[in-house]
Amino acid sequence: MKIKIGLLYGGKSAEHKVSMQTALAVTKAINYDKFEIHPIYITEEGEWVKGPQLSAPAENVEVLEYTSSTQALPTPEFNPTVFKAEEGKLDVIFPLLHGPNGEDGTVQGMLELLNLPYVGNGVLASAAGMDKVIMKNIFAQAGLSQVDYVSFVRSEWEKDQEMAYSQVEKDLGYPCFVKPANLGSSVGISKCSNHEELQVAFKEAFQFDRKIIVEQGVTAREVEIGVLGNDEAECSVPGEIVPKTDFYDYKAKYEDGNTGLIIPAEITEEQYKELKELAKKAYKALDCSGLVRADFFLTADGEFLINEVNTMPGFTPFSMFPLLWKHTGLEYPQLIERLVGLAIERHQEKQKIKYTF
Secondary structure: OOEEEEEEEEOOOOOHHHHHHHHHHHHHHOOOOOEEEEEEEEOOOOOEEEOOOEOOOOOOHHHHOOOOOOOEEOHHHOOHHHHOOHHHOOOEEEEOOOOOOOOOOHHHHHHHHOOOOEOOOOHHHHHHHHOHHHHHHHHHHOOOOOOOEEEEEHHHHHHOHHHHHHHHHHHOOOOEEEEEOOOOOOOOOEEEOOHHHHHHHHHHHOOOOOEEEEEEOOOEEEEEEEEEEOOOEEEEEEEEEEEOOOOOOHHHHHOOOOEEEEOOOOOOHHHHHHHHHHHHHHHHHOOOOEEEEEEEEEEOOOOEEEEEEEOOOOOOOOOHHHHHHHHHOOOHHHHHHHHHHHHHHHHHHHOOOOOOO
């Protein structure tokens, strides 16, 4: 019997296009002899549309952009029990969603209520991993070294903008990075070297979130590592990002390819051992499951500073996470199978919990 997988992708998020590329890549790599693929597209307006079963890879993202003329499930009338109805029951949901309304625990919470197995992190890890401020607070509690940071919500900034700028200049100085707290793919991020750039960066970041984070700039190498597993996690080989621009922004990631990737990263065995331990410590601190990509800075004096973890990293064959596992010996189709297996394993473990006395 084939495992019926619901591919959930798109989403009402600034990272909609990234999700579409991820979904396309998965349809091209997944083993159709083992899995039945049922696409579930979320439009940029938040409409849920269930497409016809795929029996072969999609040719392009346009093929996966269904409209309400195909088995539509508009959000106001959406009945999630359709996922469990006998005629269309799905065994596992594979959320390929990036950013808010998908990677932040919202969809994961719905799937928990439906008691459906799903790939990736649970509600807590997804929500905490999406919010950079909460994530960094948890890392600080766990004793993980990181750069200094401050955060602001829009309402307090609007009351006294100059006080916010003064706090950044006093606590962090320049250069610094301004980011929306709840967004990935480097959307809305700015590097600031002076007061004027800081003002522009705040306005830019607040377009994408009600809360922003400002981090102290650091001169360091950017080293990343993949983590797989549930209670027992394992790590990939390390990789290094070498931006050819000033920093690794959205354009460098997805548009002009103006970035070099070094896999494996040129670090010592001792550094690799330390990196794995730190990644696992971060994984455990957030109670992660399934997968993350853990991103670190490696300073000139050899200190690792955790930057963030991405609970649903870019997942095309050319993204860092799959490439890290490919160089570790796990090819893209096998990586997908492994993640589906981890989803089923975690779901079975949860069924052991007693809910009555």
